[in-house]
Amino acid sequence: MSVKVGIINVTGYAGSELAGILHAHPDVELVAVTGRSAAGKRLPEALPYLWGIDLLITPAVEVSVDVVFSALPTAASAEALAPFIRSGVKAIDIAADFRIKDVAEFEAAYEKKHPAPELVKDAVYGLTETNRDAIRKTKLVANPGCYPTGALLAAVPAVKLGLVKSGIIIDSKSGISGAGRGGLSASTVDHFCEADENVVPYRLEGHGHLPEIVQELKAQRAGFDPRVTFVPCRVPMIRGILTTCYADLVDTSLTGDRVREMYRDFYKDEPFVRVPPTVPQTKQTTGTNMCLVYPTVDRRTGRLIVVSAIDNLVKGAAGSAVQNMNVMCGFEETTGLRSLPLYP
Amino acid sequence: MSVKVGIINVTGYAGSELAGILHAHPDVELVAVTGRSAAGKRLPEALPYLWGIDLLITPAVEVSVDVVFSALPTAASAEALAPFIRSGVKAIDIAADFRIKDVAEFEAAYEKKHPAPELVKDAVYGLTETNRDAIRKTKLVANPGCYPTGALLAAVPAVKLGLVKSGIIIDSKSGISGAGRGGLSASTVDHFCEADENVVPYRLEGHGHLPEIVQELKAQRAGFDPRVTFVPCRVPMIRGILTTCYADLVDTSLTGDRVREMYRDFYKDEPFVRVPPTVPQTKQTTGTNMCLVYPTVDRRTGRLIVVSAIDNLVKGAAGSAVQNMNVMCGFEETTGLRSLPLYP
């Protein structure tokens, strides 16, 4: 028996990716998609590449749904979801609104007032690999940010197993789709001619995803107070995030082989995390919900280096949202999620 | 009065870039270009885009030259340059052969036997900004590697001014031309379909450029023994290296503004280093010999972050080689070197 699902704000990259995945999901009936400027159009009229999904884009979800996803921008998302949450519909928020438990910290990081602060405590942070049981029981999932997904899956085992000291440096390289389709209205930074043949570091003094990374790393080990520097940069590709984490090892005699063994053991039951035999590349994940995690040791300096690769629109957004829906609804966790990448 | 110049191995990317720069240089007469498989062809026959440089490609430099550049691979380069060095011709080596003072370390890093170890001590490491006086007096310059150029120009002021502790992490993102045109013969990693839409980390356990970075950082400050981790990755663009350096500050009360002021002062007389008001992007350097260096402070963690951007084929190879030639020959240092980038 299939569940009825609605997507709030289908016209951005996360929303449209979600539509594609849910349309092909055998246990889902996609019944509502919303949009603002595109409201009143058929979905394929607004997004020609979704020719197979003949739904009307409406200003709001106007039919009954079992599950609702929001791909709205921060703050707008919580506002739109609040009525669903209050009426007991399962809700998955792809925006940042319910990720940070400390509302003041959220408001500082995003420079916005939280529209529904009283609901934050009910939300479960939706990194399936660390919070599966809580996700199974909740009706409100705060889907992780794209950067935190790659960073946490890389760093969590090291922190949880007590392998590293508190100083952690996270250097992430992201494809341009991470900024969303709407980035254009504000500036020209997403213009092909500006983004192509360019590497663009940004928000060196504090990206909105940093509090979320710190909060979740702290949650892994009692008393662990990580000192995290996080610097993202944009590279000229559409999809993918490659994250490199650096931290000093507690036991500098550890080898790369040994750490990879520990990571493999840590993730042995995870359908969407793999520790490959060689260092991963982002293209190996394109279109899939897979996170590739590769730890190694810089023996000269006693540092752990962990590289992770994801598709930011799938494991970093729409795919992990569906993974969470599968868990919340009791479906097989991998249902509807592509297992092999589009390569090349 | 112009100098007569020869280029050994003109057919790679560094060699061909050098040919273009020297062809337009007002004080240079380019009289010889060599190649192996292309020997016997006119230069524009082998490289159609160099239509204006009608020279015969010869197997070796067969005419008298005042300055010789080598863009051969490691080890082959020293072998080809040795006779010129011994006969007193000014020589600039774009390969790694004369960069590392400790020959054993060179041989370990490159897994090759050095063909002329007795000449290494005569070479000056050609980072013009740190060694200008010695370059002026020498006849043998070891031109820096592309990664070390960006990394050193970012880190040297911090080390020399004693701003940071010994733990230094260097995360570099390079365009594909850094691997050279010949990379193809060995593997498919440079194939458009493999390199495009991909971020590819490599040599996590020790890149050949690491000893060079460590040697030069040590040289900046007596007793400074840096503990450097260097991880490069390839991003889908042709030219450019963006380097991000991380290190703990000695004085955590330093601000980003203050550090930028110190860097501006440090580089105030340098024609090819700028400390811009905002974080640089690689595209801002395309085709130029400029290095953009931007330090900032992560106040929460007391870390210095320094970003640098260069065009790897110009400031990272052919351009800095010409800058060094200008210094060695007593020409104006900026002669023949493009000041504004091709943008977009």
Place this chain on the structure above:
Amino acid sequence: MSVKVGIINVTGYAGSELAGILHAHPDVELVAVTGRSAAGKRLPEALPYLWGIDLLITPAVEVSVDVVFSALPTAASAEALAPFIRSGVKAIDIAADFRIKDVAEFEAAYEKKHPAPELVKDAVYGLTETNRDAIRKTKLVANPGCYPTGALLAAVPAVKLGLVKSGIIIDSKSGISGAGRGGLSASTVDHFCEADENVVPYRLEGHGHLPEIVQELKAQRAGFDPRVTFVPCRVPMIRGILTTCYADLVDTSLTGDRVREMYRDFYKDEPFVRVPPTVPQTKQTTGTNMCLVYPTVDRRTGRLIVVSAIDNLVKGAAGSAVQNMNVMCGFEETTGLRSLPLYP
């Protein structure tokens, strides 16, 4: 009940795409994959992105199969397939070997001797949309070339319906994967730095796909003797072919709307051809087996212009091969073939 399938030469782009599609195909059991240099390795060892397909790469198909695909280069393909064809195994050749009925013309176009000329007459040209019934009955399908697929689906209705005169110009723009992964060994034309930021026309004096286009256009209409010029060029993207066809209309009073209506009617039962309301883009087909065809009329000159878009590795190779297998085996024609593109 599933069929047992083997792929000869799995390591190229067409072969690896085929492996991915067949692995996910519910009616197929992939039992053999072959390769030359990679023989002896597990498939994911040679191609890490195929982690889920744990088969040994063998030098030849050594187990019993119901269907065999060959993705070998021209001539080698017919040689490898011949024993299977003779023993009655269903065979689908992705190479050019069985496409051209006139063996002399084949040998002139490809400058190779045909290794099994006596088998050519038994082959059915595998453009499903024009030859479905014959494909259903045959055991040997010559899968169309990537360029002919886009060109024929654009031009066939115009020719069959008698809309155009005999002069036809076909201008195709192809992604780099069309040349295959092995292109590198011969030259540097596929090097990222040569292919990126470049448009490269080639084989202006006659591409190997031209005879195939002419043969199939002739087959559409008795007495029609097309005078075809075909010029391909490579553009800096991985997948996709955009083909633009130009021909003078017989009846210059036809409008674009009317022609689109005729095309829609022509393709109304085709699952993998669509005539969209606006001019198509290659990205709208990425990863799918869809061909988008858009005819219009240049009223000032009385010319028909038809644009088509495909993913060259799917509808232009592996996908249409699976479509043909579905027809040959009596499966639902769309089984295992992705309906919505990966976008963006």
Place this chain on the structure above:
Amino acid sequence: MSVKVGIINVTGYAGSELAGILHAHPDVELVAVTGRSAAGKRLPEALPYLWGIDLLITPAVEVSVDVVFSALPTAASAEALAPFIRSGVKAIDIAADFRIKDVAEFEAAYEKKHPAPELVKDAVYGLTETNRDAIRKTKLVANPGCYPTGALLAAVPAVKLGLVKSGIIIDSKSGISGAGRGGLSASTVDHFCEADENVVPYRLEGHGHLPEIVQELKAQRAGFDPRVTFVPCRVPMIRGILTTCYADLVDTSLTGDRVREMYRDFYKDEPFVRVPPTVPQTKQTTGTNMCLVYPTVDRRTGRLIVVSAIDNLVKGAAGSAVQNMNVMCGFEETTGLRSLPLYP
């Protein structure tokens, strides 16, 4: 003695390219640059990559100039230039406003009212290669469009020498910068994620550059009434236009070699047109004012095929504008224009 020059609308891609070229031009003093939203800023503040040009961006040219360039959008350009033209300042318009002699046709093509129709008759169409003498004597140059530049330099010799019949098909592939930096405000078509990995045909029913192409082809040969179809498409690169022209030969016994000889003779004194020995690629022109033109013959069909390659921002806009200024001011025609491309 240098001339004083102003640029109206420096902040677009043509304007900023022009600023870079003029800044390095030995006979020019750049004294004024204008912009709308950026007025009041220093040029490097608005466009960081122009760090070396420390001018204030003003709302209008407020100082005396000898030459003025306009890189404004269509219609706005004529309006801004009119006062300069009337007061006898040399004016070069990079917009379309003065290109089409038939004002009604201009207004139909661009769907705008011409703000200064009485000035159109005084303008000289600025394709230097066909109109050099008139350019030398005029004070108002209508700089050609980017597509017409490549198309005309490919087709003019064939038309002028009477080689072809009247049916001409022009298929152009353009980099994204051709649409300008401002394209974004109107739509998302220039977003990296939409433009990358995509080929996008557009304006199949009539591009604004078509009347200009027809007008200038007609001017080459009395009584020649070309029947031109022009279809542009966008390909995922920043700079470059590759144009392929097709036309039936009058004398089908002509060979490719013979036609190339005729073209070489036709262009033998042109500094910025070359007929190379092999088919050109756009990358061979990046950053230069060169147009590469390669004619060949499809012997089977008796068709002439001519391929041309330019950098749309240089020979297709700012470079040819400077070439025209050089002619108008009596400077050496090649002054300040780069001769070798940035490659790769």
